[in-house]
Amino acid sequence: MSRPTHRRPEYRKINKDLFVLTYGALVAQLCKDYEKDEDVNKYLDKMGYGIGTRLVEDFLARSCVGRCHSYSEITDIIAQVAFKMYLGITPSVTCNNSSRNEFSLILDKNPLVEFVEELPAGRSSLCYCNLLCGIIRGALEMVHLAADVTFLQDRLKGDSVTEIGITFLKKPEEKKYRRKK
Amino acid sequence: MRARSAGRSLGAGGRRMADAVLFEFLHTEMVAELWAHDPDPGPGVHREQRHTRVPTATCSASASCPPGCGALCVRKGQNMSLSVLEGMGFRVGQALGERNPAWLPPSSSPWAPQAWPGDPPASAWPKCLPLPPRLSRETLAYREELDILKFLCKDLWMAVFQKQMDSLRTNHQGTYVLQDNSFPLLIRMASGLQYLEEAPKFLAFTCGLLRGTLCTLGVKSLVTASVAALPACKFQVVIQKS
Numbered sequence: 001m002s003r004p005t006h007r008r009p010e011y012r013k014i015n016k017d018l019f020v021l022t023y024g025a026l027v028a029q030l031c032k033d034y035e036k037d038e039d040v041n042k043y044l045d046k047m048g049y050g051i052g053t054r055l056v057e058d059f060l061a062r063s064c065v066g067r068c069h070s071y072s073e074i075t076d077i078i079a080q081v082a083f084k085m086y087l088g089i090t091p092s093v094t095c096n097n098s099s100r101n102e103f104s105l106i107l108d109k110n111p112l113v114e115f116v117e118e119l120p121a122g123r124s125s126l127c128y129c130n131l132l133c134g135i136i137r138g139a140l141e142m143v144h145l146a147a148d149v150t151f152l153q154d155r156l157k158g159d160s161v162t163e164i165g166i167t168f169l170k171k172p173e174e175k176k177y178r179r180k181k
Numbered sequence: 182m183r184a185r186s187a188g189r190s191l192g193a194g195g196r197r198m199a200d201a202v203l204f205e206f207l208h209t210e211m212v213a214e215l216w217a218h219d220p221d222p223g224p225g226v227h228r229e230q231r232h233t234r235v236p237t238a239t240c241s242a243s244a245s246c247p248p249g250c251g252a253l254c255v256r257k258g259q260n261m262s263l264s265v266l267e268g269m270g271f272r273v274g275q276a277l278g279e280r281n282p283a284w285l286p287p288s289s290s291p292w293a294p295q296a297w298p299g300d301p302p303a304s305a306w307p308k309c310l311p312l313p314p315r316l317s318r319e320t321l322a323y324r325e326e327l328d329i330l331k332f333l334c335k336d337l338w339m340a341v342f343q344k345q346m347d348s349l350r351t352n353h354q355g356t357y358v359l360q361d362n363s364f365p366l367l368i369r370m371a372s373g374l375q376y377l378e379e380a381p382k383f384l385a386f387t388c389g390l391l392r393g394t395l396c397t398l399g400v401k402s403l404v405t406a407s408v409a410a411l412p413a414c415k416f417q418v419v420i421q422k423s
Contacts, residue, residue: 015198062199
């Protein structure tokens with residue numbers, strides 16, 4: 001069999017496909033196990049939380065982010081460094097309120113839904129990508145930041161964009177944050 | 182049971198790609214989450230067994246199970262989780278295969294004669310004479326199969342786990358044993374004999390993945406896995422002849 005030995009780009013594509021397909025299989029299985037959309041959403045969030053608490057260590061080890069001085073910086077890092085690193089996309093960030101603790105990530109492309117055309121029948125309130133909310137929430141909690149993370153808009157539900165809302169729940173302290181090394 | 186911190190994984194086997202890490206973490210959560218839905222195994226669990234196998238068939242005996250029994254003796258609940266994970270792996274393996282038509286072996290017909298170096302071209306062989314024994318139909322089928330298994334060990338493993346399988350053995354009669362001495366989904370857990378009983382949960386999905394990929398490549402199989410000492414494991418592929 002004559003095959004080229006180095007096929008890096010294809011391996012990366014397959015690896016990305018692997019994650020997206022596995023996630024799809026997981027959502028399908030959860031839909032089988034739970035009748036209510038809220039339960040599926042809840043479990044996806046919970047699983048995402050578990051992933052996020054561990055992923056943040058991996059992220060901090062790979063990236064060399066310095067100290068953050070504001071929620072806005074943190075959200076920028078999530079969008080421009082973390083999303084880019086793990087999913088290859090860079091959502092845009094908007095700030096939603098004057099006290100600067102509510103932000104939105106607008107996802108133009110979403111690799112998780114690459115193979116999904118529409119939500120399954122009878123699953124209109126399913127937040128297909130709810131794992132992402134849990135991941136962000138779990139990661140932030142590990143660096144001592146409490147936040148509410150939910151989907152504000154979802155293309156799969158007919159909205160024009162997919163929007164994740166992050167609401168930081170505590171005011172920043174006087175001291176600067178210390179990042180784990 | 183928590184996986185170890187990321188610091189550990191950066192040492193053993195080198196740093197994995199960021200997106201590979203995402204799959205790994207998702208897999209760990211899936212094992213923990215899907216397992217939680219089923220009741221604990223009762224006293225029927227065969228704890229003396231050093232080699233625990235991912236079952237495709239269950240042993241219905243309980244305390245009187247013979248020592249050489251290949252199936253993990255568990256109550257139905259636990260078995261369901263393993264087969265759920267295996268089923269998910271199967272669907273993913275199929276989908277991966279379908280999305281990568283370049284994976285199909287070069288000759289799509291299993292009966293196409295494959296010239297060996299030094300052979301005269303097929304056209305030179307008189308049609309009235311049978312092919313020489315080494316190009317018989319059975320040999321061709323096994324050569325094709327072996328190529329497919331080699332592909333799994335090299336390309337599939339490289340794409341999914343960023344490493345190749347460490348060894349491939351076969352009895353040339355449709356059974357293959359693929360050995361990975363440091364299986365990435367087990368590395369974070371432990372080394373040695375600790376958590377040996379937990380290991381099958383972390384292999385079920387991959388067994389399904391292998392079975393699904395083989396299915397897309399036109400091969401029906403049965404895949405089981407066994408662990409003697411983490412993080413080394415063996416996948417046994419038995420080709421099913423219809």
